[in-house]
Structures are given as C-alpha cells and as structure tokens.
Amino acid sequence: MTSLFEYAPAPESRSIVDVRPSYGLFVDGEFTxxxxxxxxxxxxxxxxxxxxxxxxxxxxxxxxxxxxRRAFTRVWGPMRPADRGKxxxxxxxxxxxxxxxxxxxxxxxxxxxxxxxxxFDVPQAAAHFFHHxxxxxxxxxxxxxxxxxxxxxxxxxxxxxxxxxxxAWKIAPALATxxxxxxxxxxxxPLTALLFAEVCQQADLxxxxxxxxxxxxxxxRSLVAHPDVDKVAFTGSTEVGREIARSVAGTQKRLTLExxxxxANIVFDDAPIDQAVEGIVRGIFFNQGHVCCAGSRLLVxxxxxxxxxxxxxRRIGTLRIGDPLDKNxxxxxxxxxxxxxxxxxxxxxxxxxxARRWQPECTLPDRGWWFPPTVFTDVSAAHRIARxxxxxxxxxxxxxxxxxxxxxxxxxxxxxxxxxxxxxxGSRILSITDRLRAGVVWANTFNEFDPTSPFGGxxxxxxxxxxxxxxxxxxxxxxxx
Ligand code: NAD
Ligand code: MG
Numbered sequence: 001m002t003s004l005f006e007y008a009p010a011p012e013s014r015s016i017v018d019v020r021p022s023y024g025l026f027v028d029g030e031f032t033x034x035x036x037x038x039x040x041x042x043x044x045x046x047x048x049x050x051x052x053x054x055x056x057x058x059x060x061x062x063x064x065x066x067x068x069r070r071a072f073t074r075v076w077g078p079m080r081p082a083d084r085g086k087x088x089x090x091x092x093x094x095x096x097x098x099x100x101x102x103x104x105x106x107x108x109x110x111x112x113x114x115x116x117x118x119x120f121d122v123p124q125a126a127a128h129f130f131h132h133x134x135x136x137x138x139x140x141x142x143x144x145x146x147x148x149x150x151x152x153x154x155x156x157x158x159x160x161x162x163x164x165x166x167x168a169w170k171i172a173p174a175l176a177t178x179x180x181x182x183x184x185x186x187x188x189x190p191l192t193a194l195l196f197a198e199v200c201q202q203a204d205l206x207x208x209x210x211x212x213x214x215x216x217x218x219x220x221r222s223l224v225a226h227p228d229v230d231k232v233a234f235t236g237s238t239e240v241g242r243e244i245a246r247s248v249a250g251t252q253k254r255l256t257l258e259x260x261x262x263x264a265n266i267v268f269d270d271a272p273i274d275q276a277v278e279g280i281v282r283g284i285f286f287n288q289g290h291v292c293c294a295g296s297r298l299l300v301x302x303x304x305x306x307x308x309x310x311x312x313x314r315r316i317g318t319l320r321i322g323d324p325l326d327k328n329x330x331x332x333x334x335x336x337x338x339x340x341x342x343x344x345x346x347x348x349x350x351x352x353x354x355a356r357r358w359q360p361e362c363t364l365p366d367r368g369w370w371f372p373p374t375v376f377t378d379v380s381a382a383h384r385i386a387r388x389x390x391x392x393x394x395x396x397x398x399x400x401x402x403x404x405x406x407x408x409x410x411x412x413x414x415x416x417x418x419x420x421x422x423x424x425x426g427s428r429i430l431s432i433t434d435r436l437r438a439g440v441v442w443a444n445t446f447n448e449f450d451p452t453s454p455f456g457g458x459x460x461x462x463x464x465x466x467x468x469x470x471x472x473x474x475x476x477x478x479x480x481x
Contacts, residue, residue: 007320010327012114017105019191022052025060025214026197028067029207034060039216041190044111045324045333045368053190056213058222061182064211065226068153068180071208076180077150085136088176090203092129095122098199102192106164107324109191111333111369112287114325117164124449125168128467131451132176135472139177142469148476150178151254152230155223157244159236160186160335161290161391167193169455169466170233171210177475179231180209184223186236187216188336221247229253231475235292238389238415238460256464256474258292258456260389261417263438264410265295265446268403269304271422275444277311280395283420283446285319285331285373289393290339292461293418295446297386298397299406305399309377316373317360331393334369343371343392350376350385355396381412389415403428407435416458420446439465 022038024031036057040049056064076084095102102125103118112121139148154174158166163185174181185193193212200210213219217240224232224244234244235258248255265283267276283295300308324332334340351357355376364370371392379386379396386396400406410419419438421429433441439457442448449455454468464474 007328009323011323012104012107012325012327014104014108014325017101017108019051019105019108023054023190023194023214025054025056025064026194026200026210026212027060027064028211029201029205031197036060036215039187041109041188043108043368044188044335045365047367050108051191053194053214056184056215056219056222061213061219061222061226064182064213065153065155065223065228067208068182068211069228071206072150072152072180075206076175076209077178079178081137081139081178084175084178085133087203087205088129088133088136088172091199091205092126092133094199094202095126095129099123099126102164102195104325105195106192107332109189110160110163111324111335113329113332114327115329116287121162121165124451125164128165128168128172128451132172136176139472139476142472144473144476145478148177148478151475151477152179153228154179154181154231154233154475155226155229156181156183156233157220157223157236158183158185160189161287161292163189164192164196166235167196169235173466173471174233174475175209177472179475182211182213182223182229184213184215184220187214190214224248231255233474234258241462254474256456256466257462258464258466259460259462260391260415261292261294261457261461262297262387262389262413262415263293263295263418263420264297264299264413264436265420266299266406266410266422266432267301267304267308268406268421268423268425268428269301270424271304271444272424273304273308273311276308276422277315279420279422279444279446280312281315281319284395285316285393286447288331288334288371290335290391291447293440293447295418295420296390296395298395299400299409300397301406302399302401309397312375313358313360316375319360319373321362321370321372322365331373334371334392337369339391340369340371343390343394346385346388346390347374347394350379350383350396353383353385355379355383355385381409387413403432407432411435411437414460417456417461418442
C-alpha cells in the first residue's frame with residue numbers, strides 16, 4: 001500500500017509520568033504493603049517491565065473492606081449529599097489537570113494509542129465524575145423514590161481494555177450515591193488505578209472511601225466473596241461473570257455484570273459508503289478491538305458488498321500500527337501475550353473453517369505483542385469467528401438480502417450488548433433498532449459514549465446498566481432497580 005505522504009514520528013514524552021519501581025495497596029487513605037506476593041506489570045508494546053505491584057491476599061482484601069465499611073458508617077454515609085458532590089467535582093477537575101499524565105501512563109501500561117487515551121479514555125473518565133458529581137445532591141429527583149439510600153460497600157472488579165474509564169464507570173456512581181468502594185483493577189493494567197489513588201489523596205477524600213487492591217483472579221474472587229460487601233459490580237469475560245453470579249447467588253449482595261459482546265454492524269445499500277467505512281473501522285479497530293461493544297460482525301447488504309469491501313480495504317491500508325506513544329498511531333499493541341494467543345487461535349480456526357483472511361501489508365515492531373487489522377470474508381453464521389468474541393482487531397463479514405434477514409442474523413448471537421445500523425432512511429433506522437436485541441444501538445455512527453446514556457446488555461452480555469439515570473439504581477436501595 002503506497003501512502004500519500006510519510007509521517008515524521010511524533011512521540012509523546014513519557015517523562016511527564018513518574019512510574020515508581022513498586023507499589024503497595026491503597027487502603028484507608030494510604031499506600032501500604034500487602035501480606036501476599038508481588039507481580040510485574042509490563043508495557044505490551046516493548047515487553048519492558050514498568051513496575052512491580054502487590055498481589056492482594058484475602059487478608060488484604062479484608063482490611064480494605066473493613067476500611068470501606070468504617071468510612072461508610074462514620075463519614076461518607078452520613079455526609080451531606082452536596083458535600084459528597086464537592087469531592088467528586090474535585091476529583092473530576094484533578095483528572096483534567098493531570099490528564100496528560102494519565103493518558104501517557106494508560107498507553108504505557110495498556111498499549112493503546114495515545115490519541116485514544118488522550119482524546120477518549122481520560123476525558124470520558126473525567127466526564128463520568130463531573131456527571132455523577134452533579135447527581136450527588138439530586139438523587140431525590142432521579143425517579144428512584146423520595147429518599148433513595150446507598151447500599152454500603154461496593155466490591156468492584158474491572159478489566160484491562162479501558163482501565164481508567166472502567167474505574168470511573170464503577171467508582172463515580174458508587175460515590176455519588178453514598179457508597180464506599182474496594183476496587184480491583186486488572187492484573188495487566190494496574191497503574192492508572194494507583195495514580196487515581198494519589199488523586200484521591202490530593203482531593204482530601206476521607207480515608208477508606210476508595211480503596212484499591214491490585215492482584216489477579218484470586219484477589220478478585222476474595223473481594224466478590226467477602227461477606228461484608230453489599231454490592232458487586234463486574235466487567236469482564238462471560239466465563240468469570242458466570243462464576244461471580246454463582247458465588248453471589250443466595251446472598252443479600254446486589255450484582256451487576258457487564259460481559260462480552262459480538263455486535264452486528266449492519267450496512268444497507270442506501271448507506272453513504274465512505275461514512276459507513278469510517279464507522280466500521282472505528283467499530284472494530286478502535287482500541288485494537290479490545291472492546292466489548294466492538295462491531296465485530298459486519299452485515300452488509302449483498303448488492304453493495306463488493307464496493308464496500310474494496311473501500312474498506314483501501315481505508316484499512318492507511319491505518320498506522322506501531323508505537324502507542326506516537327500521536328500518529330491508529331492501532332497499538334495487543335494487551336498481553338495471552339490475548340495475542342487467543343486472537344491468533346481464533347483467526348486460524350476461521351481459516352480452517354473456510355473463511356478467507358485478508359490483512360494489509362504492514363510491518364509489525366520486533367518486540368511486543370502485535371496483530372494486524374484483519375478482515376474475514378466468506379464467513380457463515382456457524383463459524384467460530386462469527387460467534388465467539390475475539391476481542392482483537394478482527395472483523396467478520398457476512399451478507400444479507402432483506403431487512404428481515406439482517407435482523408435475524410444480527411440477533412443470532414448469545415450476546416446482546418450493542419449493534420449499529422447504516423442507512424439513509426430514518427423510518428428504517430427506527431424499525432430495525434426496535435427489533436435488535438442489544439442494549440445500545442448506534443445509527444450512522446459507532447462507539448459513541450456519553451455519561452448521560454445508560455450502557456449494558458441483554459442475554460450473555462450481562463445485566464444492569466451503567467451511566468445515565470438508570471446506572472444510579474444499581475447503587476441505591478429502592479423498588480425501581
Ligand atoms: P477476565 O474476565 O478473566 O478478567 C476481568 C477481571 O476479572 C480482571 O480484573 C481479573 O483479574 C478478574 N477476575 C478473574 N477471575 C476472577 C474471579 N474468579 N473472580 C473475580 N474476579 C476475577 O477477562 P480476561 O481473562 O482478561 O479476558 C478474557 C476474555 O474476556 C477476553 O478475551 C474477552 O473476550 C473478554 N473480556 C471482556 C471484557 C469486557 O469489557 N466485556 C473485558 C475484558 C475481557
Ligand atoms: Mg501492563
């Protein structure tokens with residue numbers, strides 16, 4: 001693929017962020033040593049070790065939950081809602097002030113392009129705190145009863161694909177509604193959560209309101225199983241979500257699950273092709289496709305299939321893959337060696353089952369974990385690549401002839417998180433979106449987010465909503481959940 005012009009490297013400086021050689025846990029307002037072992041977190045673009053973090057033991061989790069309980073009963077629960085709101089506003093402003101630091105650290109630890117961490121993850125995280133800060137003293141007007149009360153201590157477990165943003169989706173509504181929190185970040189991306197702990201100190205947040213316990217699956221398991229946790233919120237794989245649902249069943253704990261997806265992105269023959277191509281690229285290659293609501297199944301009307309595909313391939317040929325800290329990079333590194341293995345395996349299965357793989361010519365860096373943007377054609381609904389969540393930059397293309405067939409194929413999945421529709425006709429948008437079993441449906445756009453808009457799934461994509469007025473209900477006692 002010849003490019004029109006060459007880009008000079010435009011690297012963001014990493015000197016803005018001060019990564020410590022090791023981190024403890026953030027419990028009761030202070031960084032403390034854990035009683036368990038440690039683990040390393042690496043930069044997936046270089047395999048360089050960034051820091052050593054603590055693996056929280058069940059004892060550590062217990063200490064954090066007790067701190068959260070104390071803070072809930074003595075300080076945060078009784079506090080005037082307007083005062084809670086002030087803390088949230090303060091945190092939101094600090095996130096904005098330190099945005100560049102957060103963005104660089106997120107790209108270092110996760111592998112995502114700085115363009116995305118700078119323009120999406122961090123501003124959205126701040127926006128979630130601003131949004132929820134505004135709610136703190138207006139909960140009586142949220143339509144959830146006259147005086148909705150908090151639940152108590154929330155145990156929250158988040159994934160590695162949007163570390164800082166998922167933290168904000170979890171912590172901001174919990175605090176705004178008067179709950180306190182113990183949060184466990186993912187094992188490959190703990191660093192921005194630890195920087196957030198510093199922001200909590202800087203904001204003078206009372207000790208114990210937010211506790212961060214790093215670790216892997218075992219630490220998450222202890223947190224979810226802790227008897228003094230009132231509410232569990234989880235984002236991650238359907239498999240772990242199922243295990244958590246089993247562990248919580250029969251207890252008084254409230255649970256929300258945000259799991260995987262296999263979204264259909266449906267393009268009708270009257271759609272503006274160039275605009276649709278941009279939406280398809282954004283739908284599947286944003287964040288290396290490590291996105292639960294990624295548009296991983298392209299459903300294209302047969303009559304425009306060839307034209308659309310030619311355009312799409314031309315566009316993909318211009319994507320720049322490489323150094324996440326380069327401001328011109330479109331596609332960064334795959335988050336972990338394990339995830340790369342999974343993407344490779346599913347792609348090989350795709351070929352073995354008879355689909356055709358296409359990848360643009362591109363040179364991948366020698367070190368780190370990389371996978372080129374990939375398109376599979378000749379995909380049938382029975383293929384694994386059409387059913388399983390790849391969670392990587394891999395698009396499966398299927399075709400349809402009629403609107404009914406498009407809807408049937410789109411809904412033919414065990415998931416139901418998101419979907420997209422591309423057409424000039426407003427009436428068609430309304431009739432199709434109505435029939436799609438997906439929590440979020442985008443029309444003539446894809447992967448748009450806003451804190452005022454609830455997000456969540458049907459079927460094996462989980463239950464409960466995050467964001468919007470609906471998201472508050474998950475953290476409040478009341479009849480309207
Ligand atoms: P995962 O579900 O194993 O991990 C998510 C979080 O849960 C991490 O913090 C992890 O430490 C924790 N965890 C793991 N086991 C736990 C347990 N038994 N109890 C409590 N917490 C536990 O996800 P993964 O292994 O990182 O990724 C596997 C697949 O999951 C991906 O390939 C992708 O398909 C999917 N995934 C989806 C999302 C999403 O946003 N919906 C996010 C990450 C991964
Ligand atoms: Mg890392």
